[in-house]
Amino acid sequence: MYKTFNNGNTVLYRITLCLAMDPMYSLQDVIRCDLCETPVPLKHCDVCHKHLCEACVGEHLSDQSKDHYIVPFKLRGLTPKCLIHFTEACKHLCTECNIPVCPQCVASNDHEQHKTEDILKMFETKQELMHKDLRDLEKSIYPKIQEEATTHIQVQRADVNKCYQDLTTVLEKQRKALHTEIDTIIQGMKSEIEDMDAQHNAAIALQEEAINHTIIKMTHVILDLKRLLERLQDKLETSDVCLVSQYTSRTEEFRSLPAQFHVTLPTFTPQEIIREQIHQRIGSLSKLTLSFLLDEPRILTDIQTEYTKYNELRDVSCQSDSEFWTCGFDKILRLYNLKGELLRSVQTKSGNMPPDIEVTRSGDLAYADFMDNSINILRGTQIQRLITLRGWKPLHLCSSSFGDLLVIMTNDDGTQSKVVRYSGSTEKQSIQWDDQGQLLYTSNTYTKYLSENRNLDICVADWFAHAVVVVSAAGILRFRYTDPLSTKKESFYPLGITTDSHANILTSDSNNRVHIIDVDGHFLRYIDNCDVKIPHGLCVDSRDNLFVAEHLTGRVKKLQYCM
Numbered sequence: 207m208y209k210t211f212n213n214g215n216t217v218l219y220r221i222t223l224c225l226a227m228d229p230m231y232s233l234q235d236v237i238r239c240d241l242c243e244t245p246v247p248l249k250h251c252d253v254c255h256k257h258l259c260e261a262c263v264g265e266h267l268s269d270q271s272k273d274h275y276i277v278p279f280k281l282r283g284l285t286p287k288c289l290i291h292f293t294e295a296c297k298h299l300c301t302e303c304n305i306p307v308c309p310q311c312v313a314s315n316d317h318e319q320h321k322t323e324d325i326l327k328m329f330e331t332k333q334e335l336m337h338k339d340l341r342d343l344e345k346s347i348y349p350k351i352q353e354e355a356t357t358h359i360q361v362q363r364a365d366v367n368k369c370y371q372d373l374t375t376v377l378e379k380q381r382k383a384l385h386t387e388i389d390t391i392i393q394g395m396k397s398e399i400e401d402m403d404a405q406h407n408a409a410i411a412l413q414e415e416a417i418n419h420t421i422i423k424m425t426h427v428i429l430d431l432k433r434l435l436e437r438l439q440d441k442l443e444t445s446d447v448c449l450v451s452q453y454t455s456r457t458e459e460f461r462s463l464p465a466q467f468h469v470t471l472p473t474f475t476p477q478e479i480i481r482e483q484i485h486q487r488i489g490s491l492s493k494l495t496l497s498f499l500l501d502e503p504r505i506l507t508d509i510q511t512e513y514t515k516y517n518e519l520r521d522v523s524c525q526s527d528s529e530f531w532t533c534g535f536d537k538i539l540r541l542y543n544l545k546g547e548l549l550r551s552v553q554t555k556s557g558n559m560p561p562d563i564e565v566t567r568s569g570d571l572a573y574a575d576f577m578d579n580s581i582n583i584l585r586g587t588q589i590q591r592l593i594t595l596r597g598w599k600p601l602h603l604c605s606s607s608f609g610d611l612l613v614i615m616t617n618d619d620g621t622q623s624k625v626v627r628y629s630g631s632t633e634k635q636s637i638q639w640d641d642q643g644q645l646l647y648t649s650n651t652y653t654k655y656l657s658e659n660r661n662l663d664i665c666v667a668d669w670f671a672h673a674v675v676v677v678s679a680a681g682i683l684r685f686r687y688t689d690p691l692s693t694k695k696e697s698f699y700p701l702g703i704t705t706d707s708h709a710n711i712l713t714s715d716s717n718n719r720v721h722i723i724d725v726d727g728h729f730l731r732y733i734d735n736c737d738v739k740i741p742h743g744l745c746v747d748s749r750d751n752l753f754v755a756e757h758l759t760g761r762v763k764k765l766q767y768c769m
Contacts, residue, residue: 241265250282251275253295257282281326298322347691354690358728365726373491380488395474402472409467416464424460497708497750499722503733503767506751509546513760521702521743522755522762523565530745530753531571532762533563539573539584544764555582555589562602562655567609574600574613581613581628593631598624602655607662610634614647614656614666623647625656625664625677637664637681646675646683655702655743660709661725667700667713674700674713676727685727689715702744702755706768712752714741720754722767733767 239247239259249258251266252275258266267274275285275295288294288308296306302320311317434453438446513519513534523531525541529549532540537557541550554560560573571584572592581593581600598615601623606612611628622645624638640646646666647654653669662679674687689698699716706712709725712733719734720741733752743755752765 248279249276250279252277252282252285277326281329285325297325299325299328350690354729361726361728377491384488399472406469409469413464413467420460420464427456427460497706497710497768499731499768500766503736503765505736505763506766507544507764509542509544509762509764511542511546511760511762512540512548515758515760517760518757519742519755519760519762520561520757521563522745522753523563523571523743524745524747524753525565525569525571527747527749527751530762531563531565532743532755533560533573534760535559539563539571542762552584552589555591556580561600564603564605564611566605566611567607572603572605572611574603576600581611593628599651601651601653604657606658607660612656612658612664614654616649616651616654620651621649623649623654625666625681635681637677640683646677647671653701655700657703657705657711659705659711659725660707663725665703665705665711667703669699669701672698672700674703674711674723674727676711687711687721687723687727687729689721690729701742701757704744704746704752706746706750708750708768710768712744712746714744714754716740720744720752733765736763736765738763738765 236245238245240256241262244259247257247259285295286306288296291308291310294308296308300307300317300320519534521533529543537554539552556578558575558577561576563573576599579595583590583592600613600615603613614625616623627635648670656666664677666675676684692698696717700713702714711723713721719732722730740757741754742757745753754763
């Protein structure tokens, strides 16, 4: 059964009639307009507490003897009473104070200059936002985060298990090697003892043989003397005189013993076993270091440099924990302290704009010169040309842990890019292709910053590829990081890149945030709540504080993001 009221509530009326026909309900259970008794009214006066259909709203408002506040029926009773003007309903929300206000409050000095909005519109808008947020969280963000977290934890646990198994295996291998070496040394010393024992016994045997020979000779002499003396005791004969006259004493011959040898017996003097020395001989085991990322990274220092949106800031590099170099869209290299004081200004040798700077391990400042194909070093007050490229142009550079210089460059026609390692001015390594023969880096002159990680990985922020490309020290591709939460509206555009003491990779994103990635390319978190605007160059000091160069504002911000 259908009936159409002047407010158009055909379907609602059908539902109402069904309820009215149910014996469990009475007509009094059906909510009706207080003026015309139309069932299921769509409006409500929150001042008079009257239910109203659409047709009766005008009639109700015609009573000007009192205030009225018409609201959707489903929002009835939500209008709070004013805590100051008790008879007034709070129809608005003061957006600056974030509290409900009545008309008298709006007109008062406390809120006269403040912006307000209809409290029920705000309620409906926020309710819609909550529904939208819930949909986004349930259908998009949460599944991605859950998948990433699950995958990350599994991979991390597997990596941790493998790491400690590998450590144990290496340690056991070292134990066996040391035991083998000790056994070899001990066996060698035993062989020496056996040789000395044999030599000593052989010498004793020779001495014994000489003594025995002397004893035999002496026995013969004694026997001959006894026989001669016995013969002389008898009747002497002429021949006996001859025998006596021929006798020669040999007593002196036997008075001295055969030659004796002097022996210094070998001894073994064991060294004192000192645990520390043994530990040093075995090797060293580095300590486990855990970095804790702060939930709320904070700005420690905010410095306005001389760069502006017309002379854009490009890069920053720490000279020390209290000083840093900058470069931008001019020919000047500038050194600042944390008070924002300009300490030095140095013009490039060619007068060209440097695309990148880097403080080397020795404390000198290296910079690239794209226009004249060179890498230069500022030592003290002198600028020296270190490298001149042929057919290639330097984009960006970094100093390695061994003092080498890593340079990412593009060829003159912009069709190839590569990373080259230099020792001084000598090329040691070139990294350009993956194991499939494909280029590792995009072929153009767009921004490509690079940094060496603690594990010697080479990390390149490839702006045009929307990725961070990480290779091992040998140039083998390890992974490509792309923002897991990027969208078509907010694509990932990495700019500057640096690494910290925990082997985390940090890269700036033109979407006003910095990504923190672990050593294996897993997303850890964003730094996006420090009012960082278009971050460009990055570097960290010795305490892992992050320096961020803002591209357009010319500000350098020092952030604490971990502890």
